[in-house]
Amino acid sequence: MFEKTGFFALPLVLFFVYAVYFYFSHQETVPLTGRSQLVDMSRADEMTLGAKAYSDILHKEKVIPSGKLVDNIRTIGKRLAVVADDPGFEWEFNVINSPQANAFALPGGKVAVYTGIIPIAENANGLAIIMGHEIAHAIARHGAERMAYQKLKNLGMLAVSTSLGDMDVGKRQMIMGALGVGAQYGVMLPFSREHESEADYMGLIYAAKACFDPREAPKLWERMAQASGGKSPTEFMSTHPSHDTRIQQFTQWMPEALKIREQYCGNKSKQ
Secondary structure: OHHHHOOOOHHHHHHHHHHHHHHHOOEEEOOOOOOEEEOOOOHHHHHHHHHHHHHHHHHHOOEEOOOHHHHHHHHHHHHHHHHOOOOOOOOEEEEEOOOOOOEEEEOOOEEEEEHHHHHHHOOHHHHHHHHHHHHHHHHOOHHHHHHHHHHHHHHHHHHHHHHOOOOOHHHHHHHHHHHHHHHHHHHHHHHHHHHHHHHHHHHHHHHHHOOOOOOHHHHHHHHHHHHOOOOOOOHHHOOOOOHHHHHHHHHHHHHHHHHHHHHHHOOOOOO
């Protein structure tokens, strides 16, 4: 029956067996959240790639070597690094002179903040929320996890393509196109949004432990919404949750964050 339709099941069976083995043999646990994740890259290799990428970026961008802003960013970064679940990172914090409203953290603790995001952050608490979020991505190994799932996706698509080898070209293209769209909108984008929400939560907790005010988080995302003109893509089509979703999540997590801040900092109000 399958041969008459040009379909061969063996490649899919082999992929399924391999995918099950690959998934269960490469499990790790995300700090703070306890979520199980799929990662097949060693920490050493990941940190080497992070250091190389960081060096390349800094060589291309206009790095501000010193000054009050740089000192402030590094002070905030060091406070966050102390409370983060640090798997042997060698922390480095730099400021890039650029209108981009952006910041990032790469594996190994390589962090950069673009000057374009400073007005939106508005204060040290806002910067701590932003930097805590980026640090959380690196601590949680989100980049390596995405690479592992992308590998599975590519192998799965290859298995399907092989299985459809003798099928009519038009039907084959239609099936592969539908699978590609389904994988993107049904798996990869929701997966990316989950990473963003996890980094939001972890960053909020890091900021609270470092004695910053977590109540700045929803205010920050209100400013983010204003900076974007109140426009954001439809959530299911985006790699990030909507501004409203993020504000709602921060509000939900706030009692826990405030309790943690009181536990670690008492009545201190460090800025």
